[in-house]
Amino acid sequence: MEPRKVEPFVWEVPVGAVPGMRVPGIVYASDALIRKAIDDRAIEQVANVATLPGIVGASYAMPDIHWGYGFPIGGVAATDPEGDGVISPGGVGFDIACGVRLIRTELEWEREVRPRIGPLVQALGRHIPRGVGTKGRMRLSRGEAEKVLLEGVRFPLSRGVGTERDAEFCEDRGVLDDALPGQVSDRAIQRGAPQLGSLGAGNHFLEVQVVEEIFHDRAANAMGLFVGQVCVMLHTGSRGMGHQVCTDHVKVMDRLMPDLGIEVPDRQLACVPLAHEAAQRYLGAMRAAANFARANRHVLTDGVREAFGDAFGRAPRELGVEVVYDVAHNLAKLEPYEVDGRRRVLCVHRKGATRAFGPGHPELPDAYRPIGQPVLIPGSMGTASYVLVGTETSAARAFASTCHGAGRAMSRTRAKKLKTGHQVREELEARGITLAAAHWGLLAEEAPYAYKDVSEVVDVCEGAGLSRKVARLRPVGVVKG
Amino acid sequence: MSAGYEILEHTADVGIRARGGSLAEALEAAARGLAELLGAAREGPGERRVLHLSAADPGALAVDLLNELLFLHETEGAGFGDVRVRRAGPADADVEVELVPLPGEQEGVGVKAATYHQLAVEERPDGSVELRVFLDV
Numbered sequence: 001m002e003p004r005k006v007e008p009f010v011w012e013v014p015v016g017a018v019p020g021m022r023v024p025g026i027v028y029a030s031d032a033l034i035r036k037a038i039d040d041r042a043i044e045q046v047a048n049v050a051t052l053p054g055i056v057g058a059s060y061a062m063p064d065i066h067w068g069y070g071f072p073i074g075g076v077a078a079t080d081p082e083g084d085g086v087i088s089p090g091g092v093g094f095d096i097a098c099g100v101r102l103i104r105t106e107l108e109w110e111r112e113v114r115p116r117i118g119p120l121v122q123a124l125g126r127h128i129p130r131g132v133g134t135k136g137r138m139r140l141s142r143g144e145a146e147k148v149l150l151e152g153v154r155f156p157l158s159r160g161v162g163t164e165r166d167a168e169f170c171e172d173r174g175v176l177d178d179a180l181p182g183q184v185s186d187r188a189i190q191r192g193a194p195q196l197g198s199l200g201a202g203n204h205f206l207e208v209q210v211v212e213e214i215f216h217d218r219a220a221n222a223m224g225l226f227v228g229q230v231c232v233m234l235h236t237g238s239r240g241m242g243h244q245v246c247t248d249h250v251k252v253m254d255r256l257m258p259d260l261g262i263e264v265p266d267r268q269l270a271c272v273p274l275a276h277e278a279a280q281r282y283l284g285a286m287r288a289a290a291n292f293a294r295a296n297r298h299v300l301t302d303g304v305r306e307a308f309g310d311a312f313g314r315a316p317r318e319l320g321v322e323v324v325y326d327v328a329h330n331l332a333k334l335e336p337y338e339v340d341g342r343r344r345v346l347c348v349h350r351k352g353a354t355r356a357f358g359p360g361h362p363e364l365p366d367a368y369r370p371i372g373q374p375v376l377i378p379g380s381m382g383t384a385s386y387v388l389v390g391t392e393t394s395a396a397r398a399f400a401s402t403c404h405g406a407g408r409a410m411s412r413t414r415a416k417k418l419k420t421g422h423q424v425r426e427e428l429e430a431r432g433i434t435l436a437a438a439h440w441g442l443l444a445e446e447a448p449y450a451y452k453d454v455s456e457v458v459d460v461c462e463g464a465g466l467s468r469k470v471a472r473l474r475p476v477g478v479v480k481g
Numbered sequence: 482m483s484a485g486y487e488i489l490e491h492t493a494d495v496g497i498r499a500r501g502g503s504l505a506e507a508l509e510a511a512a513r514g515l516a517e518l519l520g521a522a523r524e525g526p527g528e529r530r531v532l533h534l535s536a537a538d539p540g541a542l543a544v545d546l547l548n549e550l551l552f553l554h555e556t557e558g559a560g561f562g563d564v565r566v567r568r569a570g571p572a573d574a575d576v577e578v579e580l581v582p583l584p585g586e587q588e589g590v591g592v593k594a595a596t597y598h599q600l601a602v603e604e605r606p607d608g609s610v611e612l613r614v615f616l617d618v
Binding site: 073270 | 490597
């Protein structure tokens with residue numbers, strides 16, 4: 001399936017590329033990245049998403065697109081509740097509200113942190129639970145877990161964990177309204193309750209990073225970023241809680257579809273109309289799991305503060321350890337857009353894509369309203385990460401969405417065949433990166449060569465008007481699950 | 482496919498292709514494949530537990546079985562010895578699983594869920610069955 005280039009960085013998959021497409025596919029990519037997406041068969045998945053009932057505009061894909069399950073990773077689809085539009089849990093994914101949090105410090109790399117990087121990474125390793133099957137920093141009773149599902153970051157705040165400022169700089173201020181904990185199964189609560197404040201495994205990580213270059217002074221100033229500054233980037237999600245919510249609700253929708261007369265090209269695209277009660281149950285459960293994900297990153301932030309306190313022998317507040325922003329890249333949200341000259345509230349699915357509201361958006365914290373929403377883009381392990389902002393054109397380009405990372409280019413199996421975890425560790429350490437991993441054997445799965453070039457991905461985002469570069473950060477310490 | 486299954490490559494995730502002389506055998510092979518991926522395949526003896534599964538069709542049954550095993554692995558720290566499908570119809574099954582406690586942290590792949598993505602069940606003229614299930618990792 002060969003998309004057609006319609007303008008620089010924009011490729012169209014025409015209606016008819018697969019049977020039943022209701023809108024075209026639009027892929028934002030360079031010539032090199034589109035080739036990878038074609039080889040990967042992810043373009044086919046863009047076309048499959050275009051068959052969903054009630055889809056509006058186009059089935060979009062971000063430059064870090066790769067083959068996913070049902071939806072491509074990097075896929076964006078907006079559906080209209082008024083026009084038989086559907087919700088598809090596969091368009092959110094199993095790791096509901098998986099996302100990235102950037103934490104800044106007032107510490108300078110060369111002068112203050114470089115001499116202490118070993119003890120700092122060790123301290124982070126002690127304070128950040130990680131790996132498969134690990135328990136979190138807060139173990140919850142059933143009642144407490146239900147509060148987290150309803151209240152998000154407000155629950156740990158009520159227990160003295162974190163600050164009001166942390167909540168202010170989290171998407172939705174750390175709490176999604178209209179969460180329905182009653183739609184979260186006992187099994188999901190059983191899985192998630194012991195895991196609040198844990199990193200997990202796979203591509204989840206914590207990195208100590210240094211701001212290497214600033215591209216947009218005004219935005220960097222608003223975020224308190226400066227060259228040479230040490231930051232921490234966290235990537236994790238809703239853990240077993242979200243995984244089980246998705247599992248439960250996909251099963252329900254998969255069984256409902258034949259009676260509703262809905263056919264999809266891949267069963268993982270299972271969906272029901274937004275007006276259906278099963279959709280409302282899923283949305284309520286998804287929001288609850290999203291609240292858990294925000295609370296998870298909030299509680300981990302406390303661990304980061306304690307680790308810095310241990311490593312530098314000073315109170316974390318003296319070190320200026322503060323949240324820059326926290327944003328999800330696996331979520332569906334009801335958002336208003338101007339479509340065909342009419343304001344419509346659409347259900348925007350972002351699967352491996354980040355919301356990127358432009359300047360002036362009312363949902364942004366006051367400090368960021370003039371510059372646009374911060375977007376946090378982790379690179380592959382050991383390579384650069386980026387801070388971007390949404391632009392004036394983001395909404396018109398792809399329902400205010402941009403990329404979410406480098407995007408995998410190689411399967412985990414193949415990555416492990418090329419090098420061992422120990423070889424990857426040696427290479428990263430030779431480049432001055434200090435590591436703490438739960439299991440070295442799995443490190444090769446996440447090696448830099450298994451991913452696309454994140455710099456190329458963000459350059460396309462900027463070139464296509466999806467978002468704008470603010471800062472580049474390089475890793476100096478990596479803590480992996 | 483000497484163990485009755487093979488691990489399939491996928492850009493971000495992994496899959497299992499499992500084969501058996503019947504649906505029951507194919508389900509057992511898929512369970513062994515998952516246990517290997519999780520690093521949770523163990524020799525018994527262990528606690529025997531019977532799972533009663535109900536799903537829309539044989540493919541969904543396979544997804545359900547793997548998701549049940551993931552749940553037990555995550556919530557009880559369980560490894561898996563013998564997995565025996567006592568009865569398998571097209572839409573329900575009784576599966577006896579031998580649960581063997583795993584000490585400490587796990588070194589296998591962290592699997593979030595079994596998915597319906599490209600889910601396939603092929604019944605051959607000789608009665609043998611081949612299943613394909615992808616997992617989100």
